[in-house]
Amino acid sequence: MNAINPYEYGMPREAANFQALSPLSFLERAASIYPQRVALINGRQRQTWGETYARSVRLASALAKRGIGLGDTVAVIAPNGIAMFEAHFGVPMCGAVINAINTRLDAEAIGFILQHGEAKVLMVDKEFAEVAQRATSHMPNRPLIIGIDDVEYDEGQLIGELDYEAFLAEGDADYAWQLPADEWQAIALNYTSGTTGNPKGVVYHHRGAHLNALSNAMCWDMTRFPVYLWTLPMFHCNGWCFPWALAAYVGTNVCLRHVRAEAIFPALAEHAVDHFCGAPIVMNMLANASPELKALKTRPVKVMTAGAPPPAAVIEAMESQGFQVTHVYGLTETYGPSVVCEWQDEWDSEAPEQRARYKSRQGVRAPLLDELMVADPQTLQPVPRDGETIGEIFMRGNVVMKGYLKNPTATAEAFAGGWFHSGDLAVWHADGYVEIKDRSKDIIISGGENISSIEIEDVLYRHPYILEAAVVAMHSERWGETPCAFVTLKPGTESTEESVIKFCQHHMARFKVPGKVVFCELPKTSTGKVQKFVLREQAKALA
Template sequence: MTSIFDQGLAPVDANYAVQSPIDFIERTASVYPDYPSIIHGAVRYNWAQTYERSRRLGSALKGRGIVKGDTVAAMLPNIPAMVECHFGVPMAGAVLNALNIRLDAETITYMLEHGEAKAVIVDREFGEVMRDAISRLENKPLIIDVDDPEYGEGVQASDLDYEAFLTEGDPQFPWQFPDNEWDAISLNYTSGTTGNPKGVVYHHRGAYLNALGNQTVWSMGMHPVYLWTLPMFHCNGWCFPWTIAAVAGTHVCLRRVDPVKILQLIKEHRVSHMCGAPIVLNALLNVPPEHKAGIDHEVRAMTAGAAPPAQVIGAIEEMGIKVTHVYGLTEVYGPVTVCAWKAEWDELPLHDRAKIKARQGVRYHTLAGTMVGDIETMEAVPKDGKTIGEIFLRGNTVMKGYLKNPKATEEAFRGGWFHTGDLAVWHEDGYLEIKDRLKDIIISGGENISTIEVEDALYRHPSVMEAAVVARPDEKWGETPCAFVTLKPEAGDVSEADIIDFCREHLARFKVPKTVVFSELPKTSTGKIQKFVLRDQAKDLE
């Protein structure tokens, strides 16, 4: 039966428009043209200039034969060109594939071939590996070379210079919205540990919504000063290139994570917001005291990944940096849940507040639903803070799917939910708390051991700077916890027995690590600890 409200009330040009985050830059450039958009060393742009440069990029790509649906890859650090790519590439109707800057040539070749890249924009720091990767391709893409004045080294990947390329474009380029907000805007590859990485496809609507979701859950307000400690190639910088444009903020660029440089930029430019993995926060804690002094304004840090140990959250807040904890994956545009803060928690002791902040929380306004459910039946688990289930997500900020991989897409969306592979409990107040990755949980003598819980205990040790726990095969118990620990530089003599004895004071006996290895921890370019490497090392221990 047709409702009276449907009769003759259809969407038309006057009441419906496609949602796309590239619209944000047009609005901001028209309302705040003279406001600062980008700071990068001595380089300064305002929003009128960034909009013009983005339009030139889109126009120049189109002039070189890039058409709707083509892939344009970018292998760039956090520099102005990367911000411009997030607008200029989709302005040409193309799809941005931001490549991980730490990848080897063989993996890059796979991604360029799988994504059918028609053009590649590459910084000279990665010119050599890109030339190697492209030499393996049968169909060679257009290569655009970026010579960043803040770097001044590297290998030229092409005779076509980025700045010269922009002069080919029209500063008044009449870019168009996508025909459909479901059209692809970007392609991001997962950092898979086995087999080829999967290509995750984002659409304009999802990017638009998650960009606004970031602003809402963080209460960013207008004109934030945002420091790029998070790589823009990672989930399109959690959609923050578009968020900062929406709120007419300032991008403070940073080529590589350097904790001393981060603190310097915070003070110099009065940075208000920054994002990154817990490892970035931990790095700030371990710089010499003289570099920490002088922050006299509020700084907000959004962190994700594995739950930051309560010890890290507590210590970073004592520095004057307020932490917001979020959770997400490549497949959901970055963060989609947040530990939404409540005023009554302000009165709790610091350690208790930090423990609450370590939760992954509740859904963004822009996500339709979350559930912690039984892995097989997908029935919701009790909200008792004890029963472990898998995190399921659904809504407009879930990917279109995996590129050229219908089987993996179907498996990921089984039962009408996206299967995250993360294990969590659901608290009575509806806040979820991750206990482990499905592949990381340790089963010892039939008991489930959360590696995150063990790591949290390890971080309480005054000499521990970093810690990661994995399963080590054991003839009697099946598996036992194996801890890999990096000590603080000022730590004295700390033995395996010292660490184990400390853990016995904070954990049930069966959860205490049976083995402790002192070493540097292998990490991805986004600061995530590579547990698959540690698992292999644990298997080989005598």
């Protein structure tokens, strides 16, 4: 007879000692303790945490009255603003799943997302009315459309059966919302970019959203009452989980409809902003802003950046202007950031350029990611920590997605061997820090040698006249493949292919030097990432 484990005897898991983890609890706490603190600033509008909670409860109630509940999808097409923020709480409060849709997608892509996610409700800001109408015009099961009328925006067209404020009025202030019965319950649906076919629907659970919100704040040493500027779209990995993190830390959300240097610098000054997130393209835009705009910033600001690996030159330029950059890395499948370039004190004495190079590495696992490794994608054997051997990045833990919606085959492939397969190729340094060398499809093989396009791009960004750069493989009769560089010059500057190639020859091994340089505007995805598949087609035509 098996002995009874005394640590399990007479101690059942029940409501008194166990609650499902969910970021919804952050909003309730913020509103109950700090109801008068400002939660949202949207132009001239100000809204407290008490008001935000009350309105989110009404949204949940109104959805429930319309029959929306567990397992239903509520889609939102809106900029960073009050309605989008409230939807991150009100939608899951009634048990439904929020699907924040990329506002820059075309009607065909949006139509696919709405049908694949089976959206029962679509909330749409008037700026995106036209594309929403086209996206829903041929849907066999058209969702209930609710128009969002942002008083700070005068253009566009309000569509839908009713507007957002009228919909909130249908809800009850005393609606008895509840935390999920199971923290494995879905909270959000996010679609990947789908550059090689239809996007995949990535499903987040309440537990992961709760933990990654806290993990991000821990990475940043965030304290109570931060003032956060929304340059990162809330549709992108649910704003990397920061709507929920800002509720946990009772912060002030300063909303920006459009991300431009002319709006960012005045907002930093007016609202005493101390934190914001943005892709490297946003940092590059700020680093190259006019001196007049830069002069508006008078206090240190913490910046968290992710997306394409940030060039060291861009990080150095930002830090020279008083921005403290934290580089994080992740994927839609890992709730956004799950790896962070943790700073080490001994790096303080290094020259600015070397400090920036350290910061450009992806780093180590974030506080609430359980495991991270660089390994052979076939055997899952970790590669040597020599900074040279290339392998694939693998993660596992609570901040990895639940899976892909309606796609068990893709889910099984992504989790093969008990690890999430990122598809990103990297080296592992002796200190345990990971450094991406490329996506598996972007590595350049020239004369049998692997060449990292990211490494070449990093050199190009150090050129005094180059604003943006991207490198892809181009066919070569002699070498099989050779690097082809696409660059955008800074306004008011001129350069030639020959001079750019000579610059590269002075800063890298000869076999890595681009065989071709093309001057152009770089094609980008809706989140600011360079569309390398487009550039590969252009390089193919050039070859």
